[in-house]
Amino acid sequence: MERAHTGRRRNEAAREAIIDAAIALLQDVGYEGFTIERLAKDAGVGKQTVYRWWPSKAAVIAEAVGTRARHTIPLPDTGTLGSDLTEFFVNTFRQSEDPAVLNQLKNMMAASIENPETAGSFKEFLANRRASLRTLLERGVERHEVAEGTDLDFLTDLAYGLLWYRGLIGHRPLDDDAAYKLAAALVAAGECGESGAVGGPGEPGAPQPRATSKD
Amino acid sequence: MERAHTGRRRNEAAREAIIDAAIALLQDVGYEGFTIERLAKDAGVGKQTVYRWWPSKAAVIAEAVGTRARHTIPLPDTGTLGSDLTEFFVNTFRQSEDPAVLNQLKNMMAASIENPETAGSFKEFLANRRASLRTLLERGVERHEVAEGTDLDFLTDLAYGLLWYRGLIGHRPLDDDAAYKLAAALVAAGECGESGAVGGPGEPGAPQPRATSKD
Amino acid sequence: MERAHTGRRRNEAAREAIIDAAIALLQDVGYEGFTIERLAKDAGVGKQTVYRWWPSKAAVIAEAVGTRARHTIPLPDTGTLGSDLTEFFVNTFRQSEDPAVLNQLKNMMAASIENPETAGSFKEFLANRRASLRTLLERGVERHEVAEGTDLDFLTDLAYGLLWYRGLIGHRPLDDDAAYKLAAALVAAGECGESGAVGGPGEPGAPQPRATSKD
Amino acid sequence: MERAHTGRRRNEAAREAIIDAAIALLQDVGYEGFTIERLAKDAGVGKQTVYRWWPSKAAVIAEAVGTRARHTIPLPDTGTLGSDLTEFFVNTFRQSEDPAVLNQLKNMMAASIENPETAGSFKEFLANRRASLRTLLERGVERHEVAEGTDLDFLTDLAYGLLWYRGLIGHRPLDDDAAYKLAAALVAAGECGESGAVGGPGEPGAPQPRATSKD
DNA sequence: ACCTAACCGAGACGGTACGTCACGTCTTTCG
DNA sequence: CGAAAGACGTGACGTACCGTCTCGGTTAGGT
Numbered sequence: 001m002e003r004a005h006t007g008r009r010r011n012e013a014a015r016e017a018i019i020d021a022a023i024a025l026l027q028d029v030g031y032e033g034f035t036i037e038r039l040a041k042d043a044g045v046g047k048q049t050v051y052r053w054w055p056s057k058a059a060v061i062a063e064a065v066g067t068r069a070r071h072t073i074p075l076p077d078t079g080t081l082g083s084d085l086t087e088f089f090v091n092t093f094r095q096s097e098d099p100a101v102l103n104q105l106k107n108m109m110a111a112s113i114e115n116p117e118t119a120g121s122f123k124e125f126l127a128n129r130r131a132s133l134r135t136l137l138e139r140g141v142e143r144h145e146v147a148e149g150t151d152l153d154f155l156t157d158l159a160y161g162l163l164w165y166r167g168l169i170g171h172r173p174l175d176d177d178a179a180y181k182l183a184a185a186l187v188a189a190g191e192c193g194e195s196g197a198v199g200g201p202g203e204p205g206a207p208q209p210r211a212t213s214k215d
Numbered sequence: 216m217e218r219a220h221t222g223r224r225r226n227e228a229a230r231e232a233i234i235d236a237a238i239a240l241l242q243d244v245g246y247e248g249f250t251i252e253r254l255a256k257d258a259g260v261g262k263q264t265v266y267r268w269w270p271s272k273a274a275v276i277a278e279a280v281g282t283r284a285r286h287t288i289p290l291p292d293t294g295t296l297g298s299d300l301t302e303f304f305v306n307t308f309r310q311s312e313d314p315a316v317l318n319q320l321k322n323m324m325a326a327s328i329e330n331p332e333t334a335g336s337f338k339e340f341l342a343n344r345r346a347s348l349r350t351l352l353e354r355g356v357e358r359h360e361v362a363e364g365t366d367l368d369f370l371t372d373l374a375y376g377l378l379w380y381r382g383l384i385g386h387r388p389l390d391d392d393a394a395y396k397l398a399a400a401l402v403a404a405g406e407c408g409e410s411g412a413v414g415g416p417g418e419p420g421a422p423q424p425r426a427t428s429k430d
Numbered sequence: 431m432e433r434a435h436t437g438r439r440r441n442e443a444a445r446e447a448i449i450d451a452a453i454a455l456l457q458d459v460g461y462e463g464f465t466i467e468r469l470a471k472d473a474g475v476g477k478q479t480v481y482r483w484w485p486s487k488a489a490v491i492a493e494a495v496g497t498r499a500r501h502t503i504p505l506p507d508t509g510t511l512g513s514d515l516t517e518f519f520v521n522t523f524r525q526s527e528d529p530a531v532l533n534q535l536k537n538m539m540a541a542s543i544e545n546p547e548t549a550g551s552f553k554e555f556l557a558n559r560r561a562s563l564r565t566l567l568e569r570g571v572e573r574h575e576v577a578e579g580t581d582l583d584f585l586t587d588l589a590y591g592l593l594w595y596r597g598l599i600g601h602r603p604l605d606d607d608a609a610y611k612l613a614a615a616l617v618a619a620g621e622c623g624e625s626g627a628v629g630g631p632g633e634p635g636a637p638q639p640r641a642t643s644k645d
Numbered sequence: 646m647e648r649a650h651t652g653r654r655r656n657e658a659a660r661e662a663i664i665d666a667a668i669a670l671l672q673d674v675g676y677e678g679f680t681i682e683r684l685a686k687d688a689g690v691g692k693q694t695v696y697r698w699w700p701s702k703a704a705v706i707a708e709a710v711g712t713r714a715r716h717t718i719p720l721p722d723t724g725t726l727g728s729d730l731t732e733f734f735v736n737t738f739r740q741s742e743d744p745a746v747l748n749q750l751k752n753m754m755a756a757s758i759e760n761p762e763t764a765g766s767f768k769e770f771l772a773n774r775r776a777s778l779r780t781l782l783e784r785g786v787e788r789h790e791v792a793e794g795t796d797l798d799f800l801t802d803l804a805y806g807l808l809w810y811r812g813l814i815g816h817r818p819l820d821d822d823a824a825y826k827l828a829a830a831l832v833a834a835g836e837c838g839e840s841g842a843v844g845g846p847g848e849p850g851a852p853q854p855r856a857t858s859k860d
Numbered sequence: 861a862c863c864t865a866a867c868c869g870a871g872a873c874g875g876t877a878c879g880t881c882a883c884g885t886c887t888t889t890c891g
Numbered sequence: 892c893g894a895a896a897g898a899c900g901t902g903a904c905g906t907a908c909c910g911t912c913t914c915g916g917t918t919a920g921g922t
Contacts, residue, residue, distance in 0.1 A: 008867045008918050032247065032329045037908055046869045051910065109383065110328040113321045114247045126384060153387060154396050161376025162369075168324065168379070169341060172368060181369050188407045189400050222897030223887040229899080252877060261900040266879065437871030438913040444873075462677070462759045467903060476874040481905065536758045539813065543755040544677045556814060583817060584826050591806025594813070598754065599771060602798060611799050615834050622833045656894070682882060691895045696884065863922080873912070879904100886899065891892100 010053075017043040018050055022064035027104045031111040034061065058115035065108050066121035073132055081140035082187050088136060089159070089179035096167050096174050106168060130156045137190070146190035155186050225268070232258040233265060237279035242319045246326040249276065273330035280323050281336035288347055296355035297402050303351060304374070304394035311382050311389050321383060345371045352405070361405035370401050440483070447473040448480060452494035457534045461541040464491065488545035495538050496551035503562055511570035512617050518566060519589070519609035526597050526604050536598060560586045567620070576620035585616050662688040663695055667709035672749045676756040679706065703760035710753050711766035718777055726785035727832050733781060734804070734824035741812050741819050751813060775801045782835070791835035800831055 021043035025034055036057055040047045054060045076087040095101055112122040133156050140146040162182055166174050236258035240249055251272055255262045269275045291302040310316055327337040348371050355361040377397055381389050451473035455464055466487055470477040484490045506517040525531055542552040563586050570576040592612055596604050666688035670679055681702050685692045699705045721732040740746055757767040778801050785791040807827055811819050 008865080009920085011867070011918095014868075030329055031325075035908060036910085040869095044869085047871085047909095048911085048913095049868065052867080056910090106328045110246075110325045113325040113383065114245055123384060123386060127386070151396060154393065154400075157380055157387065158373055158377050158397075158400065161378070161380035162373050163376070164380050164383070165372055165376035168328065169338060171338060171342070172372065178369065181366060182373075185369075185373065185400075185404050188403060192403045220897095221889055221895060223899075225898070226887095250877060251879085255900095259900090261902095262878095263880085263901085264899065267898075271879095435871095436869060436915070438873075439871095441873065441913095460759055461755075465903060466905085470874090474874085476872095477904095478875085478906080479873065482872075486905095540676075540755045540758040543751045543813065544675055553814060553816060557816070581826060584823065584830075587810055587817065588803060588807050588827075588830065591808070591810035592803050593806070594810050595802055595806035598758065598809070599768060601768060601772070602802065608799065611796060612803075615799075615803065615830075618834055618837045619830045659894075680882060681884080685895095689895090692883095692897085693885085694894060697894085701884090861922100863920100864918105865920095866918090868915105868917070870914085871912100872914095873910105875909075875911105876907105877909100878907075881902105881904075883901075883903100884899105886897100888896085888898100890895080 014043070014045055014049055015053065018045055018053075018060065019064050019067055022060050023068065023104075026061060026064060026107050026111065027100060030103075030107045031061070031114055036060075056115075056117065058111070058117040061108075061111050061115075062118045062121040065111070065118065065125060068104075068108075068125065072128075075132060075135055077139075081136065081143065081145040081190070082183060084136045084139070085183035085186055086180060088133065089182050090176055092163065093174040093176070093179045096163060102167055105164075109164075109168065126160070130160060133159060137186075140190060145187070147192070150190055155189060158189075159186060226264075229258070229260050229264055230268065233260055233268075233275065234279050234282055237275050238283065238319075241276055241279065241322050241326070242315060245318075245322045246276070246329055251275075271330075271332065273326065273332040276323075276326050276330075277333040277336040280326070280333065280340060283319075283340065290347055290350060292354075296351065296358065296360040296405070297398060299351045299354070300398035300401055301395060303348065304397050305391055307378065308389040308391070308394045311378060317382055320379075324379075324383065341375070345375060348374060352401075355405060360402070362407070365405050370404060373404075374401060441479075444473070444475050444479055445483065448475055448483075448490065449494050449497055452490050453498065453534075456491055456494065456537050456541070457530060460533075460537045461491070461544055466490075486545075486547065488541065488547040491538075491541050491545075492548040492551040495541070495548065495555060498534075498555065503559075505562055505565055507569075511566065511573065511575040511620070512613060514566045514569070515613035515616055516610060518563065519612050520606055522593065523604040523606070523609045526593060532597055535594075539594075539598065556590070560590060563589060567616075570620060575617070577622070580620055585619060588619075589616060659688070659690050659694055660698065663690055663698075663705065664709050664712055667705050668713065668749075671706060671709060671752050671756070672745060675748075675752045676706070676759055681705075701760075701762065703756070703762040706753075706756050706760075707763045707766040710756070710763065710770060713749075713753075713770065720777055720780055722784075726781065726788065726790040726835070727828060729781045729784070730828035730831055731825060733778065734827050735821055737808065738819040738821070738824045741808060747812055750809075754809075754813065771805070775805060778804060782831075785835060790832070792837070795835055800834060803834075804831060 018039065021039055022034075025039055025042060029038075034057060036047060036050055039057075039060065040050055043050075050060065054063065073091075076084045076091075078084050078087065096105065108118075108122055108125075112119040130153075134152055137146060137150075137152045137155060141148065141150070141152070146152075159182055162178070163174065166172055166178070172178075233254065236254055237249075240254055240257060244253075249272055251262060251265055254272075254275065255265050258265075265275065269278065288306075291299045291306075293299050293302065311320065323333075323337055323340075327334040345368075349367055352361060352365075352367045352370060356363065356365070356367070361367075374397055377393070378389065381387055381393070387393075448469065451469055452464075455469055455472060459468075464487055466477060466480055469487075469490065470480050473480075480490065484493065503521075506514045506521075508514050508517065526535065538548075538552055538555075542549040560583075564582055567576060567582045567585060571578065571580070571582070576582075589612055592608070593604065596602055596608070602608075663684065666684055667679075670684055670687060674683075679702060681692060681695055684702075684705065685695055688695075695705065699708065718736075721729045721736075723729050723732065741750065753763075753767055753770075757764040775798075779797055782791060782795075782797045782800060786793065786795070786797070791797075804827055807823070808819065811817055811823070817823070
């Protein structure tokens with residue numbers, strides 16, 4: 001029979017120091033500059049202690065990202081969809097304009113692209129965010145501010161798509177004006193309910209099976 | 216007068232071989248696995264020849280990405296905004312579903328995040344894409360299908376936001392249905408013209424200056 | 431109190447493998463062809479392990495040469511200076527005629543010229559050799575075969591000078607005949623004791639302070 | 646003034662500039678630090694111009710060394726061997742104590758060891774020197790100051806051996822005292838004529854065919 | 861109150877890729 | 892058409908991290 005356990009237990013303080021250092025390091029130097037050696041030094045920890053608990057730098061980052069993901073945002077509840085969305089987007093956008101936060105988000109995205117292992121936690125994190133927004137929209141459906149059968153996932157992706165697209169590229173700001181417009185666009189789309197309609201035009205131009213120019 | 220130039224001229228064949236190899240390599244192994252040594256070997260070129268002309272791997276990738284950016288897409292012209300957008304998005308989405316293309320786009324994005332040097336070319340490339348879509352919307356304005364004063368840039372970002380958000384995360388497909396819905400949403404948003412309205416609701420919930428929970 | 435030492439201890443086997451490989455490599459390819467990369471591969475060691483302990487290729491060679499220097503030669507003791515010297519030189523010359531040994535010695539000399547770091551060990555090695563010969567001569571002084579006050583260092587340099595001059599240039603062999611003559615010359619010089627005399631001829635030709643033609 | 650350019654004919658000025666630069670460079674940085682690129686820049690010449698006329702760096706150095714070799718030294722002629730030798734050695738030693746000259750000689754030796762191509766010119770140069778000394782000794786034979794049948798080559802090597810041994814190692818100076826002693830030793834060896842005697846002792850200790858300790 | 865096994869920090873190990881330098885070859889333009 | 896300038900493919904340089912492997916020291920069970 002196996003012995004239950006002997007010897008020293010895992011040092012929780014070390015684990016936390018590593019995760020904290022990982023979060024800070026990812027924010028500072030990005031995924032590329034992130035090295036285990038630097039991480040260990042920053043955390044005041046032996047390199048082996050990192051490798052004892054995580055198989056790769058991607059795994060540490062994944063857990064670090066996952067830790068951030070557990071934070072939740074309080075949802076606004078003003079009574080109308082428009083106000084709820086406006087408040088939600090204004091808050092979200094304002095946070096995303098903080099360079100530290102934005103950097104962190106971008107680096108998490110880069111990590112997720114570079115390494116599928118990391119991607120898991122990141123997708124969870126993102127799903128979390130989407131669920132928050134979806135809750136607001138579902139409330140709108142209940143209040144009949146949004147047409148029954150509207151594709152809420154589509155609207156959610158539309159909203160977070162704008163956030164990420166502007167955040168990643170930085171060609172235009174995520175200011176309050178953008179938040180207002182986004183809220184308005186979602187409300188309009190929900191009212192018309194057009195995003196529940198399956199078909200576009202009867203004749204969508206018979207899109208060719210494949211085009212040569214890539215994008 | 217100064218002597219114009221002496222010595223052997225830059226070998227254009229080598230330049231092209233490097234750029235071609237860079238495009239292929241970025242697609243294959245991503246930004247992280249991209250090594251100059253491998254690039255040089257693939258291009259059949261000395262490592263020094265790469266370093267002679269580009270200061271870093273980011274710079275090569277930037278030029279490679281920029282080369283891709285010069286490709287243009289033929290714009291649909293069916294007579295109505297709805298059909299134009301539908302055809303445009305269906306084509307675009309179908310291309311983006313090709314794993315090779317998608318991989319390339321994701322890796323370009325990762326490169327752009329990791330290294331600001333790369334970002335320049337990539338942003339140009341993206342601006343190019345946005346300009347195409349904007350052309351369609353401007354035609355809509357001319358035909359009075361879109362309300363005067365509508366923020367076309369916002370609509371463009373909304374559309375490409377959806378594309379990139381789904382492409383990067385992969386949680387939901389970029390299928391024809393999504394294209395139809397996106398086209399419909401843009402048409403609706405343009406008709407109502409709500410995205411031209413500066414102010415949001417009269418009561419935007421008085422968004423707090425700053426919240427503690429991040430994003 | 432300070433912690434004495436942490437971390438893995440230096441691998442003595444690696445150290446020896448490197449020194450052995452260095453000796454062999456210096457003999458094979460000379461100082462110029464000696465590369466750290468080749469040394470590491472020959473020793474079955476990472477390049478960094480070489481650089482961790484030695485700052486330069488000269489330093490490794492210096493230690494390798496120094497290792498060789500610790501070998502000692504058994505001195506003959508036949509009872510008379512003439513026989514002692516003869517045996518000593520015959521043995522020494524025969525060894526020096528072995529191409530491998532000669533090559534090693536020449537390359538050590540080249541290394542010592544190229545790099546002062548290397549020179550230290552090499553000079554120790556040579557001093558070692560000279561001390562052996564000096565012992566024989568000192569015995570001769572005790573036996574009154576060599577005049578009191580004779581400059582033994584001068585005689586030693588004369589002997590090793592011949593060895594190295596012929597060895598380095600190779601224009602004439604270091605054969606037994608040369609050994610006999612060298613022994614005889616030293617004995618003669620010792621008997622006459624002329625090398626103890628401080629002054630040269632009364633009229634040393636009034637050597638000019640400096641001549642223009644070099645050497 | 647600018648170097649003239651002659652068109653199709655080999656530009657002798659370039660050749661000289663290269664050789665001059667090579668001599669200076671060898672003296673400055675030694676054989677190891679000697680690079681063709683640096684040589685070309687110092688000589689104000691294209692790299693190809695070096696390679697057009699010399700196949701390797703060794704060959705340039707060889708020719709540079711050979712150029713130095715053509716210089717001849719005026720031989721003393723005082724009437725007696727002792728004075729001749731004393732003057733010769735005092736002059737020679739004084740020149741060799743000049744650090745620039747010594748450096749040059751040492752680097753030439755290193756070059757000769759590293760590269761057989763270089764060795765040829767260097768040996769010629771050395772043979773030249775030996776011939777000078779031999780002339781003095783031959784005069785001694787004519788004057789019956791040196792025993793008939795003495796091995797003059799042996800004496801020559803003895804003398805230059807001392808010079809090079811001390812010069813290369815630097816453990817003891819090449820001062821006037823050394824010159825006096827060397828002259829005296831040669832005179833003594835010549836008088837006794839022992840270096841013409843073939844045999845050493847009848848029982849040279851029966852030197853073993855091979856000993857284990859190297860050198 | 862020991863044992864003793866697992867954890868800890870430190871850091872050496874065999875490797876891979878980095879970005880630089882010089883090699884010897886080649887091509888281009890000027891005089 | 893020779894010589895300068897300089898780009899080319901190649902390969903060693905010395906450095907930074909990789910992920911693995913000892914080290915001596917520490918600490919929390921089980922006996």
